[in-house]
Amino acid sequence: MEVSQTWLDEHRTAVDCDFRIEGDDGGSDGLPDENWNRPEIVEWLSDNGIDLGIGYKTKSALLSMVDGVLNPAPVVEPVVEETVEETIEETIEEPVEETVEIDDITDEE
Secondary structure: OOOOHHHHHHHHHHOOOOOOOOOOOOOOOOOOOOOOOHHHHHHHHHHOOOOOOOOOOOHHHHHHHHHHHHOOOOOOOOOOOOOOOOOOOOOOOOOOOOOOOHHHHHHHO
16 A cells, blocks of 8 residues: 555554555654665665765665765865065155355355
8 A cells, every 4th residue: 555655644643553664754854864764865865966886885874974964064164364465665864954055144144
């Protein structure tokens, strides 16, 4: 017998425990957890673009991969120090000696 997930969620308590329910997400949020079977987890990972590589992966290893998808490691951005070029202008004031010609002094008196 095949029923929808919605129907199963509504009638879950009425279903006898003698039944084997395949493909049930347990009324969860649609994210893989311990209640999911291995093929369902593999399908979810594939649907989310995760390459499983070669070799057999246990259910625990697959759930670890799911955790990596849902909680990715933070990306550490390299710290770039800005170099500030300062232009230092230095003005040097030299004392100006005032020269007075003697002829000018005698004419004024």
